[in-house]
Amino acid sequence: QQQVKQSPQSLIVQKGGISIINCAYENTAFDYFPWYQQFPGKGPALLIAIRPDVSEKKEGRFTISFNKSAKQFSLHIMDSQPGDSATYFCAASINNFNKFYFGSGTKLNVKP
């Protein structure tokens, strides 16, 4: 059973547009929700993370929206740039961080 479900699988956005990636989870014990960015040939790198006590977190052009009652969270990339073209993974873990559950990934292509 997949603990974290991610959609869409792929996404094409024009430069300057907004990219939105969604994730849903079942386990209400999850209390840390990071987003990772992965470029080809590289390992994932932390982009932004949120805890369920807040509904939104913004860092530059990247925003996480969190809906605890719906058990959903999403990544918004404002003013998307070609350099944002990468695969994005949502993830979730429980308070001791020893195990992260990753979504299946979204391949983002930002067209110039």
Next chain:
Amino acid sequence: ETGVTQSPTHLIKTRGQQVTLRCSSQSGHNTVSWYQQALGQGPQFIFQYYREEENGRGNFPPRFSGLQFPNYSSELNVNALELDDSALYLCASSGQGHGELFFGEGSRLTVL
């Protein structure tokens, strides 16, 4: 500050063989986690080591084993390789109790 380094970067094995993958953690990190990333999928947790002890394990058979050394570097060993073991194996280090995983670039294993 030295990041997470993994070796080898690529390797090819045949079914039934054994493989050892190596990881040097980021300076100051005492926790190492291993993940398997199949093509087009998100990383899946294999296990984590903290101060040379296994600190959590995912849904992987016992032929996946690991070690952590006093300098916090780590090895992943896989015995009796199967075709489905073909994947990118990612090592991530972190400080104990800290949420951010710092990933290496991975070791890509192909089993023929």
